[in-house]
Amino acid sequence: MVRARLDKSPRDVAAMFDQVAKRYDILNDLLSLGRTKAWRRSVVATIAPTTGMRILDCAAGTGSSTAPLVSAGADAIASDFSLGMLEAGQKRERELTFIAADNLALPFADGVFDVVTISFGLRNVANTSRALMEARRVTRVGGRLVVCEFSHPTNRLFRVIYLRYLMRVLPPLARAFSSNPEAYTYLAESIEEWPNQSALAERIAESGWSSVSWQNLTGGIVAIHQGINGGGASRLGGSDNTPGR
Numbered sequence: 001m002v003r004a005r006l007d008k009s010p011r012d013v014a015a016m017f018d019q020v021a022k023r024y025d026i027l028n029d030l031l032s033l034g035r036t037k038a039w040r041r042s043v044v045a046t047i048a049p050t051t052g053m054r055i056l057d058c059a060a061g062t063g064s065s066t067a068p069l070v071s072a073g074a075d076a077i078a079s080d081f082s083l084g085m086l087e088a089g090q091k092r093e094r095e096l097t098f099i100a101a102d103n104l105a106l107p108f109a110d111g112v113f114d115v116v117t118i119s120f121g122l123r124n125v126a127n128t129s130r131a132l133m134e135a136r137r138v139t140r141v142g143g144r145l146v147v148c149e150f151s152h153p154t155n156r157l158f159r160v161i162y163l164r165y166l167m168r169v170l171p172p173l174a175r176a177f178s179s180n181p182e183a184y185t186y187l188a189e190s191i192e193e194w195p196n197q198s199a200l201a202e203r204i205a206e207s208g209w210s211s212v213s214w215q216n217l218t219g220g221i222v223a224i225h226q227g228i229n230g231g232g233a234s235r236l237g238g239s240d241n242t243p244g245r
């Protein structure tokens with residue numbers, strides 16, 4: 001069994017998701033105590049997809065985060081670097097376009113998407129800032145970033161209860177139901193060490209996105225962050241993607 005460590009070695013992350021791919025979506029529903037669907041509805045409401053809107057859903061896994069965007073009429077593509085996840089998705093979501101791609105080097109020209117979105121993927125990427133800058137490169141000026149990711153409950157007592165669930169309840173549940181329970185130990189650890197809402201907003205802004213804001217879901221267990229590609233250079237020295245570049 002492969003499990004990723006907190007250095008998020010791309011080889012380990014991809015291999016780990018290959019191993020959980022078949023039961024990934026069922027386990028998501030189970031371990032989130034049924035909240036996943038509501039979180040996905042909030043992402044769709046935030047994106048507000050319209051007919052023909054060009055959306056890249058990166059780290060899309062089996063395409064569960066992409067399917068509702070396509071159902072709403074958007075021209076959405078699912079990309080991921082785990083071939084196992086893509087294969088599991090392709091079997092189920094036959095109408096979706098799946099592309100094997102690394103978030104750190106996306107195979108798209110500058111400024112081709114209206115929206116780039118990433119659900120429960122950014123936390124697993126080896127270099128967060130680079131992924132955010134690469135997402136901005138492929139987004140048109142005026143286009144948006146929508147990130148849905150586990151975050152930190154804002155109420156202290158709720159946070160203690162939630163961390164107990166993550167560290168003590170989730171691993172045995174995963175041992176009972178997953179083909180790679182170690183992946184869920186990584187899940188718990190990676191959620192705990194992930195930046196909180198304001199720190200992630202700062203990271204997104206440093207990567208060149210403007211007007212960064214966020215919305216908490218389920219008391220902050222999950223947060224949806226948004227930003228706009230205002231067209232300037234990033235504070236981290238990323239490239240300027242004004243039209244025609």
Ligand SMILES: C[S@@+](CC[C@H](N)C(=O)[O-])C[C@H]1O[C@@H](n2cnc3c(N)ncnc32)[C@H](O)[C@@H]1O
Nearest residue numbers: 017059060061065080081082102103119121124
């Ligand atoms: C927890 S899954 C999320 C899948 C889907 N977005 C969802 O909401 O169910 C995280 C995904 O991130 C992908 N991933 C991690 N790092 C990546 C990278 N550098 N490039 C592409 N995909 C990556 C993994 O392969 C995995 O499928």
